[in-house]
Amino acid sequence: MTKRGKAMIPFRVQVVAQESLGYFRDTVLGVRRYGFSTGRMVFADRWLDHEIEGDLKRLVKRDGIQGIVASIHSAAQERRFAALGIPVVNVSNAMRRPSLPLVTQDDEAVGRLAAGHLQACGCRVFGFWGQTAGNYSEERRAGFRAALGAGATLSMNACADGAESPGVLYARMRGWLAKQARPLGLFVVLDTYALLLMRAARELGWRVPEDVAVLGAGDEDYLVEFESVPSSSRCSAGRRSRAARWS
Numbered sequence: 001m002t003k004r005g006k007a008m009i010p011f012r013v014q015v016v017a018q019e020s021l022g023y024f025r026d027t028v029l030g031v032r033r034y035g036f037s038t039g040r041m042v043f044a045d046r047w048l049d050h051e052i053e054g055d056l057k058r059l060v061k062r063d064g065i066q067g068i069v070a071s072i073h074s075a076a077q078e079r080r081f082a083a084l085g086i087p088v089v090n091v092s093n094a095m096r097r098p099s100l101p102l103v104t105q106d107d108e109a110v111g112r113l114a115a116g117h118l119q120a121c122g123c124r125v126f127g128f129w130g131q132t133a134g135n136y137s138e139e140r141r142a143g144f145r146a147a148l149g150a151g152a153t154l155s156m157n158a159c160a161d162g163a164e165s166p167g168v169l170y171a172r173m174r175g176w177l178a179k180q181a182r183p184l185g186l187f188v189v190l191d192t193y194a195l196l197l198m199r200a201a202r203e204l205g206w207r208v209p210e211d212v213a214v215l216g217a218g219d220e221d222y223l224v225e226f227e228s229v230p231s232s233s234r235c236s237a238g239r240r241s242r243a244a245r246w247s
Contacts, residue, residue: 010035010042014063016052016070017091022191023218024071027091031069060084072100093136107136111143114187114215119148121213123185129173129197130158130189137189140217144187155180159193174200177212184212191216 015031017024035041044063051059059065067087072078073094081088082100093104118126128144131137141156148154157176159169173193177200180186188194194216201212208214 008040010040012044012064012066013041014044014047014059014065014068016047016068018071018073021218024091027069027071056080056084060086072098093139094134096135096138104136107139108143108146110217111140111145111187112147114140114217115144115147118185118187118213118215121185121209123183123213125153125181125184126155127177127180127184127186128154128156128188129176129186129193130156131193132158132160134161134189140187140189153181158189170196170200173197174203177201177206178204180212182206182211186212186214188214188216191218 013031013035015028017028019025019028031041032043035043044065047059060068065086067089068081068084069089069091070077070081071092072081072088072090073092075095078090078095078098078100081090088100090098090100090102091104093102093107115126126144126148128141130141137158145152145154155176157172159172164172173196177197186194186197188197194214198208198212198214201208201214206212
């Protein structure tokens with residue numbers, strides 16, 4: 001590949017993402033496909049979890065890394081990557097005020113789309129289940145609430161990731177759901193929580209989607225396919241991530 005008659009040397013990149021989540025798996029695939037298709041990036045072997053917990057500067061030097069794409073969820077993580085002295089792009093919308101460059105989806109738009117979809121399905125009473133630690137949850141809630149309008153009936157609840165045992169969280173979800181009016185249009189910040197709330201609804205004897213229409217976010221393909229849940233909207237994170245460019 002040439003640029004102005006000179007050979008362009010590919011950028012040597014490492015991708016550090018939370019591969020347990022579908023969003024980040026798709027993002028990693030998008031980054032790699034962009035690099036492979038354009039020839040602008042080459043990728044080092046994936047760093048193992050125990051290596052990432054250690055000296056990042058040593059890993060950068062060992063592998064000749066010139067730039068990193070990472071899912072960074074906290075200020076402490078951000079400081080570690082910022083200290084490396086190379087370009088780092090964050091692909092996680094978890095922090096409210098990140099200092100490193102951020103490439104992510106428009107989570108307020110996700111909330112607006114969810115509201116419009118549930119309204120189009122005929123829902124008139126609404127619920128939102130979010131996550132207390134995560135800017136993406138706050139933005140999805142804000143977009144959802146704004147699109148519904150001031151006159152909408154909206155009940156909200158949330159949980160902190162890992163703060164409750166699975167049994168306690170499920171019981172709280174079931175108890176909250178039982179208090180809601182029907183038919184209910186429920187927007188849930190993550191697919192994993194949406195599936196729990198659907199199970200809780202069925203245990204209450206509710207029909208899904210007649211009594212409660214549940215719309216989750218996250219495109220967790222494996223879980224959605226495993227639970228045989230119909231998907232009414234999709235936008236692959238892999239396609240979105242191709243908008244990211246190294247300069």
